Amino acid sequence: MVALIFILFCAVLLPGMTVKIRSFFAGRKGRNFFQHVSDMILDFKKGSVYSSTSSYVTKIATSVDIASAIIAMLCVPVGAHESLISFQGDIIFMLYIMSLGKVLMIFAAMDSSSAFGGMGASREAFYNILCEPAFMILMATLCMVTGTWSFSQLFATFGGESVNLLVLSILVGYGIFKLALTETCRVPVDDPKTHLELTMIHEAQILEFSGPDMALIKISTWIKSAIWCILCINTLVPYDLPIYKEFLFLLSAMAIFALSVSFVETFKARSSLVRNPLYILSISAIALLALTVGFVILLSPTI
Amino acid sequence: MIESLFQILLPSLALLLFVIPKKYIGFFSCAVIILGSIRVILGVLNSLYSFDLPFGVQFTPLASLFAISVVIVACASSVYSCGYIKEYLNHKSRLEFAVHFFSFVLLFFSMVGVLSADSKTGFLFSWELMSLSSFVLVLWNADESRKILHAALGYLVLMHVGFFFLLFGFYLLPANQGLMGYGAMPIYVWLLFFAGFGIKVGVFPMHGWLPVAHPAAPSHVSALMSAAMLNMGIYGIFRATLGASDILTTGIILFAFGAVTALYGVYRSAGESHLKRLLAYSSIDNMGVILIAIGIGAIGKATGSSILAFCGYSGALIHMLCHSSFKSLLFMNAGAIQHSAGTLNLDALGGLLKKMPITGTLFLLASLSAIAIPPFAGFAGEFVLLGGIFSAFTLRQDVLLALIGLILLALIGGTTILAMSKAFSRAMLSDPRRQLKKTPEEVDIWMKAGSMISCFFVLIGGALFTMIVFGRSEITFAISEISGKEIMSHTIWTIFILGLITILIAGIIFSVKDLLVLKSNRRMEPTWGCGADNLSPMTHYSAASFSSELSREMAADTSLSPIVDEGLFVRHETRNNGISDRISRNITRQLVGLMHHWTTRLAYIQTGKVNHYVFHALLFIVLICLLSLFGL
Numbered sequence: 014m015v016a017l018i019f020i021l022f023c024a025v026l027l028p029g030m031t032v033k034i035r036s037f038f039a040g041r042k043g044r045n046f047f048q049h050v051s052d053m054i055l056d057f058k059k060g061s062v063y064s065s066t067s068s069y070v071t072k073i074a075t076s077v078d079i080a081s082a083i084i085a086m087l088c089v090p091v092g093a094h095e096s097l098i099s100f101q102g103d104i105i106f107m108l109y110i111m112s113l114g115k116v117l118m119i120f121a122a123m124d125s126s127s128a129f130g131g132m133g134a135s136r137e138a139f140y141n142i143l144c145e146p147a148f149m150i151l152m153a154t155l156c157m158v159t160g161t162w163s164f165s166q167l168f169a170t171f172g173g174e175s176v177n178l179l180v181l182s183i184l185v186g187y188g189i190f191k192l193a194l195t196e197t198c199r200v201p202v203d204d205p206k207t208h209l210e211l212t213m214i215h216e217a218q219i220l221e222f223s224g225p226d227m228a229l230i231k232i233s234t235w236i237k238s239a240i241w242c243i244l245c246i247n248t249l250v251p252y253d254l255p256i257y258k259e260f261l262f263l264l265s266a267m268a269i270f271a272l273s274v275s276f277v278e279t280f281k282a283r284s285s286l287v288r289n290p291l292y293i294l295s296i297s298a299i300a301l302l303a304l305t306v307g308f309v310i311l312l313s314p315t316i
Numbered sequence: 317m318i319e320s321l322f323q324i325l326l327p328s329l330a331l332l333l334f335v336i337p338k339k340y341i342g343f344f345s346c347a348v349i350i351l352g353s354i355r356v357i358l359g360v361l362n363s364l365y366s367f368d369l370p371f372g373v374q375f376t377p378l379a380s381l382f383a384i385s386v387v388i389v390a391c392a393s394s395v396y397s398c399g400y401i402k403e404y405l406n407h408k409s410r411l412e413f414a415v416h417f418f419s420f421v422l423l424f425f426s427m428v429g430v431l432s433a434d435s436k437t438g439f440l441f442s443w444e445l446m447s448l449s450s451f452v453l454v455l456w457n458a459d460e461s462r463k464i465l466h467a468a469l470g471y472l473v474l475m476h477v478g479f480f481f482l483l484f485g486f487y488l489l490p491a492n493q494g495l496m497g498y499g500a501m502p503i504y505v506w507l508l509f510f511a512g513f514g515i516k517v518g519v520f521p522m523h524g525w526l527p528v529a530h531p532a533a534p535s536h537v538s539a540l541m542s543a544a545m546l547n548m549g550i551y552g553i554f555r556a557t558l559g560a561s562d563i564l565t566t567g568i569i570l571f572a573f574g575a576v577t578a579l580y581g582v583y584r585s586a587g588e589s590h591l592k593r594l595l596a597y598s599s600i601d602n603m604g605v606i607l608i609a610i611g612i613g614a615i616g617k618a619t620g621s622s623i624l625a626f627c628g629y630s631g632a633l634i635h636m637l638c639h640s641s642f643k644s645l646l647f648m649n650a651g652a653i654q655h656s657a658g659t660l661n662l663d664a665l666g667g668l669l670k671k672m673p674i675t676g677t678l679f680l681l682a683s684l685s686a687i688a689i690p691p692f693a694g695f696a697g698e699f700v701l702l703g704g705i706f707s708a709f710t711l712r713q714d715v716l717l718a719l720i721g722l723i724l725l726a727l728i729g730g731t732t733i734l735a736m737s738k739a740f741s742r743a744m745l746s747d748p749r750r751q752l753k754k755t756p757e758e759v760d761i762w763m764k765a766g767s768m769i770s771c772f773f774v775l776i777g778g779a780l781f782t783m784i785v786f787g788r789s790e791i792t793f794a795i796s797e798i799s800g801k802e803i804m805s806h807t808i809w810t811i812f813i814l815g816l817i818t819i820l821i822a823g824i825i826f827s828v829k830d831l832l833v834l835k836s837n838r839r840m841e842p843t844w845g846c847g848a849d850n851l852s853p854m855t856h857y858s859a860a861s862f863s864s865e866l867s868r869e870m871a872a873d874t875s876l877s878p879i880v881d882e883g884l885f886v887r888h889e890t891r892n893n894g895i896s897d898r899i900s901r902n903i904t905r906q907l908v909g910l911m912h913h914w915t916t917r918l919a920y921i922q923t924g925k926v927n928h929y930v931f932h933a934l935l936f937i938v939l940i941c942l943l944s945l946f947g948l
Contacts, residue, residue, distance in 0.1 A: 060837025066747045068669040070680070073826055080822035084814060098814065102807040105702050106690070110818060112733060113689045119737045120680075123857065126666075126746030127843045131857020138737055139865040142730030149726040153709045153719070162706040210846065221843060225829045290869055304719065311712060 015256070016091040023267055024086075024232075024239035025050065030271035038279040049235075053228045061224035066126040074121035075222065075229040081114035082233040082240075089240050090165040092247060092259065099165040104152045107164070108145070114233065115141060118218055125221035129210045133217030136286070140202070140214070143293040144195055150300035151188045154181070154307045155248070168247045177310045184303040186249035190273065191296045193241035197234070200277055201284040202292060212286060242270045323373075326352050330421040338410040342401055345417035346394040349424050353387045356428055360384060364788055377792045378558075379431040381633050381785060382551045385640035386431070388773055389544040390424045396648050396766025397536035399759060400655065419452040423540060430548050434495055436486045443482065443548075447475040450545060453537040454529055467532035470904075471525045474515055481512030482552075496552075497559025506566055509556040510573075516549030518600045519607070520577040524900035527584075530596040531660070535651020536766075538592065542599045543644035547636055550606055554632070557614055558793070567614030570607050571717070575724050578604025582728050584897060586735040587867050589859045591650050591660040594739050595643070598686065598732070602639045605728060606632045609701050612721055613793070616704070621713045623800045627704025629793045630785045635697025637781040641773035642685040642694050646739075648767045649679040653743055655763070658753030662742040662859035669744040671756040676744045678767050683736040685774045688729060691815030693777030696808055698725065700782070703804050734866060742859040749853050779812045 029046040036043025045051075063071060088107040090096040096103075119138055122130035156162045158181065159170045171182070195202045198215035210217055219230055246266045284292060329348050333341055358372035360380040375383055397420065401413070426449060429442030454468040485508035493501060496509070510519075518526045530538040553570070560566045581600030588594040613628025652675045653668060654660050669676035685692035688699075702725060708718035758764075773780070786805050790798065845851045921932070 057832065060839065061833050062839045062841050064843040065840045066667065066843060068667075068676075068745060070669065070745060073822070076826035076829060077819075077822040080818050080825055083821060084818045100807055100810045101803050102699065102703055102706070102811070105699060105706070106811050106814065109688065109690060109695065109699075110815070112687070112729075113684070113818065116684065116687060116689065116733055116737055119733075120741050120745060123737070123741030123862075124745040125843050126853075126856045127845070128855050128857050129846075131862060134737070134741070135734075135857070135862045135865055138734040138862075139869075141733060142727065142866070145730040146723045146726035149722050150719070153706065153722055156706055157709040157712060157715065160710045160712075162710055224837075225832055229825070229829065308715065 014097065016089065016094040016096045017087065019091040019094070019263060020086050020089060020236075020239050020243055023242055023263075024235040026264075027238055027242055027267060027271060028235055030268060031275050034268075034272055035275040035278055038275060049231070053231050056223075056228035056231070057225050059224040061226060064125045064127070064221050067121075067124045067221070070117070071121045071124045071221070072226075074117040074124075075226040075233075077117045078114035079229045079233040079236075081110045081117075082236040085111045086236050086240055088164060089243055090168050090247070091243055091263070093169050095165040095169075099163055101161070101163045103164050104156070104162055104167075105149075108148060111237070112141070121222075122218040127221060129213065129217040129220055132211070133214050133220075136214045137218060140195060140289065140293055143290060144192060144296070147188065147293070147296040147300045148192055150297065150304055151185050151192070154185060154300065154304045157304070158307045158311065171248070181303060181306050181310060182248050184299060184306060186245055188296050188299040188303060189241070189245045189248055190270075191292075191299070193238075193245055194274065194277065195293055195296070197238045197241055199274055201281050202289050204283040207283070212283075242267060245270060326355065327421065327425045330418050330425075333418050333421070334411075334414045338405065338413050341410075341413045341417050342398040345421050346398055348421050349390050349394040352421075352425060352428065353391050356383050356387050359432070360387075364784070373428060373432050374434075375432055377788050378554065379551065381637070381792070382547050383428065383431050384781075384784070385547050385637050386424070386427045386544045388770065389540055389640050389644045390427075392644055392766045392769035393536040393539040393648065394420065394424075394766075395769060396539070396651070396763050397534075399762030399764075399766070400534065400536050400651055402760065403655065415452065416456055419449040420537070420540075422449040423453060423545070427544060427548055431551065436489075436495060439495060440479075440482065440486065444479060446545065446548065447472070447479065450537070450541055451475070453541075454533040456534045456537065457532065464532040467525075467528040471529045474522065474525045478512045478515035481508050481515070485509045485512060493559070496555045497561075499559060500561045501556065501559045503560065503562045503565055506556055506560045506562075507569075510553060510566075510569065513549040513552035513556070514573070517546055517553065517603045517607070518549075518577070518581075519573050519603075520580055521899070521903055523577065523581070523600045524897070524904055526600055527588075527593045527596040527897065527900075530599075530647075531590060531592040535592075535647055535654065538596075539644040539647035539651075542596065542647055543640040546599060546603055547640065550603065550610075550632075550636055553607070554610060557610055563614050564618035567611045567616075567618055569611075570614060571611030571721075574604045574607025574609075574611055575720070576604070577601070578608060578724065578728050580604075580899075582731040582735065583866070583870055586731050586738065586863050588735075589662045591653065591662055591665075591739060591743060592647070594662070594735060595646050595650060598646075598735060599639075599643060601728060601732070602635070602643070605698070605701075605725075606635055606639070608721065608724060609635060609697070612701065612704060612717065615714065615717060616708075617793075619714055621708065621711070622798050623707045623711070624704050624714060624718075625793065626789060626798045626801060627700050627707065627804065630789050631697050631701035631704060633697075633785045633792075634700055634781050635694075637785070638685070638693040638695075638697050638777050641770050641777050642682045642692075645678060645682040645767055645770035645774055646686065648763070648770065649675055649682060652759045652763055652767070655759055656754065656756045657748075662739065664748065664750040664752065665743045666746050666748040666853070666856065667744075668756050672758040674764055675759060675767070678771050679740055679744055681771060681774055683740040685777075686736045687733050689815070691775075691778055691812045691819070693774045693781065695811065695815070696778040696782045698729070699808060699811060700804060701725065703807060707800060731866070734863060738859055738862045742862065746856050747853050749856050749858060778815075779809060782808045 028049045033043050033046060085107045087097045088103045119134040122134035155167055155171060159167050161167055198205060203214040207213055222230060250266060333344060336344055355371055355373050358369045359375050360383050361367045362369055362372040363375040363377050363380040423446060426442045426445035430439060430446060433439035433442055451468055451472045454471060458465045485505050488505050515522045530542060557566050578601050581597050581604055585594050585597035585601060588597055609628050609632035613625050616624025616628050650660060656672060657665060681692060685694040688695040705718045705721045708714045
């Protein structure tokens, strides 16, 4: 339950933090910290417009997307706090249930029969192919080191004082950070602020949504960002603190995550679409390296 | 006595097909198949749960699991066929109908025969019967184009090459080894079996017949062939592997071939723009996954890791059963699309979900199942396999094998998403890109009913099949002690229930959202066209472009090959913008070239003079005499 509260907390704060930090880097004052929440509420009050070519798939897609995000969120522990849903194999389950939302959003994008939607959907499906092995190998590395394949037990046992594990956690954390950038559609893979439809990925997919559907999409994006952020924090900083300290600790960790995301967004240009596969494949390379390091640590714990 | 009477009586009921009126032939064959299925189900209950029911077919526990898939697919597709053949009632003769459905019934009984055979001759007889009857079934539309005849003949030739391997394998198998060895089959015999059964399954270099034969066959036949007949090859490979002596080598060979088959199949299916070919390649991919699973199981057994052996073997069986249910549904949906829209070209199709909501929804469920989304069938097999792989990681055994398996499964899973979302969204969503030949309308009750049978197993299959396979796994795989079986079955059940909960939550959110927006506040508007109004449907994203990113990265052969109308003057030229199967084409060309080369050399004894032929006959008789003289 504590884990769930932390993730929800993270989901609400993270977008505001990212925007504020980015504005700071750009030398602007930036919008209100909770602007995204009021935008979302505004969306709920609006009516909805559907494309005349669309079928019921478009209408159900956003609900399924957010339901899958919620179930995935329930699987993720925060530090030593167990998640609500925890069983042997929840790692793979989370990945598969998130792809349910992804698939339905791809369907919805194709349903609108706009060429932009198709473009976005096709890219999303293609990058997903490249992301899956990377995530699987990263998780397999952690499973191999800790000897369990349930998220809660995994992050409860992972960590420690040794330098070896620190190296491993940095590698895995870096891999997950890059995955987070890819999966939450940030620079350098995708630019949520772009205005050219031809180069959009996620934004092109959701061009045809409006009103409550748009609000649901926004919420599910926050939840997904929170999931990735928490996963990244979990691997990078294993900790065990009293709960009020932990709260402050988590807040600062989130701020650092938001800082790094905005740092990348400010100082790195969005890479061209042709180079994206290479970027995503590099995560797999990092993951393989992490696996090798993990294997070496297991072979000779005294290095 | 009564048992064997039934064995003869039921298939011979099918002979009645030749005398009843054309209109009822489909229904009668359906009834015969359902009668046969009841016997098979009784047999399955006998062998799996040690009942002692009369009239059941004799099965081993392993064979009975495959029999389940045969029964599901055969019942579904025979019900479906009653509706599917209605459009042919006027321009096909009664004899054609009778022959077609006789072969259909025969195919079902020959598959049951393959599974229940306990002698070599019985097995080979049923196997050959299976190939022949499916050949006749593919011929159904042969009067429409020569392509179909070519496809059927190619299939027949390839099946007999496979039969030759099997014959040789059974000949070389020592007599005291039973049907397929009791753990002491030499590796060269196993290789022969692998080659023979592998051709049926569509293992990588010999996969060429699948994407050709399936589009040629009518849909109830492709459903039965792809979802049930391919499993017979898997059954053979499975039995041979359980009976092989050098289980480690067989495991590695299976794993390697399965990996290549699955990857090749899934990339081809993602690049394909013809719905049935896409599904055929997807079958190749799934068969590859099953081979990977059997390979992992065999390696696990050889290295003494019982969890890996258990997960590999049972993952293969569960995936086989799940694949049967969703692939038969997909093929039946493809038939419905062909029936109502008149084409299977994904670049032309579109918007069928609005015209045929039930078929469309079934297609949606089937494609989600193919992507392995819980709770639909399809996730279970992959999860059991992934469970084995992750257990290997946590136990730190066979890590390298597990790593390769993991990467393969992840790549295959991701690419399946692309392939299936392409198939579903281009066929069912948005609007047709070109003018369709017919006005699409919902199919009739029989076709829907047939699809519903498969759909039922798509919905509950994930849990049901896991329960069945896990129930008697020790006996089926001859593994004495299995660690982690309880955890694995707990995992599958949890995932199944969580999948249901996800859908429930989605339903609640949807209804809340629906209540939130006033009816007056909902509008339908044309899609935003970037400033341009009334965009032509040709601007919709096409199937070929949907997979173009993947094709480009895989450096696939995407060259536009012109297809010019035959004849003196070019009337119109179309371009094939799908990717072409270079490997299968080249292999076929090489083999045919080789055969041409040698047969033309042999042709010089064919002089055309009668006296020469008499001399040939004399030579042959002398040869026979000499051979028998030396006792060969």
